[in-house]
Amino acid sequence: MLxxxxxxxxxxxxxxxxxxxxxxxxxxxxxxxAGEMDIKDYRDIYNFLHQQGATSAHEYVY
Structure with missing residues (x-):
């Protein structure tokens, strides 16, 4: 993935x-x-971006 x-x-x-x-x-x-991608593709993208330093709003602790 690039x-x-x-x-x-x-x-x-x-x-x-x-x-x-x-x-x-x-x-x-x-x-x-929105149902526009399946869970496998989403997990791959999520893991890739997370390894690059991205954080999701649901990861924040207030």
């Missing part, structure tokens, strides 16, 4: 450049919740 591919999809759909890896992760979480 980060370039994830960024390209984000830019094509959102018509904007992601500011952080978190933006990309949020986008793919939205796609999963």
């Amino acid at each position: 980060i370039h591919d994830l960024v390209a999809e984000y830019e094509a759909v959102r018509k904007a450049t992601p500011k952080t890896l978190n933006d990309i992760l949020d986008y793919f979480q939205w796609k999963y919740i």
Whole structure:
């Protein structure tokens, strides 16, 4: 999996450049919740972005 591919999809759909890896992760979480991707693909992307330093909003502790 290449980060370039994830960024390209984000830019094509959102018509904007992601500011952080978190933006990309949020986008793919939205796609999963909306039923636009299966759990295996989502897990692969989540794990890849998490290893690169992305954090999800549900990981924050307030």
